[in-house]
Amino acid sequence: MIALQPLADNPVGTVYLVGAGPGDPDLLTLRAARLVMNARLIVHDGLVDPAILAMAPRTCRFVSVAKQRSRHTMAQDDINALLVREALGGADVVRLKGGDPFVFGRGGEEAEACHAAGVPVQVVPGVSAALGAAAAAQIPLTHRENASIVSFVAGQCKGLSDQNWAGLAGQGRTLVIYMGLATATPITEKLIADGLSPEMPLAVIENATRPTMRVLRGQLAGLAELVEHNNVKSPALIVIGEVAARGDMMELGRMAEQVA
Numbered sequence: 001m002i003a004l005q006p007l008a009d010n011p012v013g014t015v016y017l018v019g020a021g022p023g024d025p026d027l028l029t030l031r032a033a034r035l036v037m038n039a040r041l042i043v044h045d046g047l048v049d050p051a052i053l054a055m056a057p058r059t060c061r062f063v064s065v066a067k068q069r070s071r072h073t074m075a076q077d078d079i080n081a082l083l084v085r086e087a088l089g090g091a092d093v094v095r096l097k098g099g100d101p102f103v104f105g106r107g108g109e110e111a112e113a114c115h116a117a118g119v120p121v122q123v124v125p126g127v128s129a130a131l132g133a134a135a136a137a138q139i140p141l142t143h144r145e146n147a148s149i150v151s152f153v154a155g156q157c158k159g160l161s162d163q164n165w166a167g168l169a170g171q172g173r174t175l176v177i178y179m180g181l182a183t184a185t186p187i188t189e190k191l192i193a194d195g196l197s198p199e200m201p202l203a204v205i206e207n208a209t210r211p212t213m214r215v216l217r218g219q220l221a222g223l224a225e226l227v228e229h230n231n232v233k234s235p236a237l238i239v240i241g242e243v244a245a246r247g248d249m250m251e252l253g254r255m256a257e258q259v260a
Contacts, residue, residue, distance in 0.1 A: 013087040015114050016094050017101040019126015020048045022136070023235075024209035025055065027127045035124065039094040041086060043079070045105075047098030047235050049210065076106060080113035087119040098235065099129035104154055104178050130176045133208030133237045137215045139244055146242040147174040155180025155187050155238070166194045174241035181236055184224040191220060191240070201245035206236040217244060 016035055021027040028036070036042070036055045044053065046066025053062065063082065065074045074082070086093050101107030101123060114121045130152055134141050141150045151168040156179035169175035169191055180187055192198055198221035206214045218226045220240060226232075 011090055012119060013090050013092040014120045014122060015083050015087050015110070016092070016122050016124060017107045017110060018094055018096050018124040019100040019105075019128075020044075020052050020096045020098055021127040022099060022129045022132030022209045023047075023049045023207065024132075025049065025051045027132060027209060028052065029124065029126065032124050032126060035094050036096070039092075041091050042094045042096055043083065043086075044096040045098050046073075048096045052096070076109060080110055083110060084114060084117040084119055087114065088117065097126070099132070100126045103128045103130070103152065129178065129208065129235065129237060133205040134176075134239060136209045136213060137203060137205050137239075139203055139205075139239055140246060141174050141176070141239070141243060143243055143246060146246060147172055149173045150176065152176050152178065154178050155183045160186060161190065165190060169194075169196050169200070169240050171242075174239065174243050177238040177240065179234070180238045181227055181232055181234060184227045184238075187238075188220055188223045196220060196240075200240060201242060202238060202240045203244040204230075204232055204236055204238050206232050208235070208237065 018032045018035055020032065033055065036052060037057070039056050039060050041061045041063070042053065042056055043063045043065060046064065065079050067073065083093055083095060095101070095110065097105040097107060099105060102125070107123065111121045111123065130141070142148055149172060151173065153165065153168065153175065155177045160183060177187065198219065200220040202218060202220055202223060204216045204226060206216070214230070216226055216230055216232065223238070
């Protein structure tokens with residue numbers, strides 16, 4: 001429990017949990033853009049595109065709390081304490097997170113820590129990585145002919161083998177996996193063991209909405225090979241379901257139009 005007190009004569013600042021979207025600065029909400037352009041202190045994740053940070057004033061102070069697999073710049077408890085400490089010192093804090101702060105962004109934990117310390121919190125939603133990536137790849141996560149249910153799961157977490165994913169993927173369903181590159185093999189084994197066809201279409205979307213974006217398509221049985229052979233790096237999402245093949249058809253249609 002964080003129980004710090006505001007500094008004497010300093011009003012308590014506000015922590016803004018801001019979704020920076022999947023990467024492209026044009027996908028920021030108007031409110032998020034205004035907060036960034038007027039920020040004095042930005043605490044940001046490593047997935048926030050540098051072009052978004054460049055929108056801040058020259059006088060803005062930046063604190064990176066970037067996280068990578070098995071290597072964190074700052075532990076989550078320390079990030080919580082940092083936000084609270086700065087706000088109790090009178091600073092308004094723009095806490096920039098890739099995607100949406102409440103979708104695998106630990107925004108809930110940070111909001112709880114701030115509330116416990118008496119720090120005001122405002123949440124500014126962003127285009128989630130899943131929605132942004134699918135749109136950029138022209139993969140409809142739902143489609144009347146293919147899917148009416150969408151599930152989001154984290155592929156990099158403790159107890160992956162013990163989690164029950166049964167029914168999350170298959171006919172009429174789309175499964176979107178965050179942070180699944182390093183666990184591609186156990187993810188494949190898990191889903192096939194749950195009864196999913198090894199031939200189920202999938203797409204791996206790397207650096208969604210950015211100039212370096214790649215969309216790699218294949219089948220469930222070949223997921224790990226697809227990731228390794230193409231040297232896919234984070235950030236990347238995995239979309240599993242019939243809709244992944246539909247996105248491929250849209251790409252072929254666009255290519256045909258360009259040739260014509």
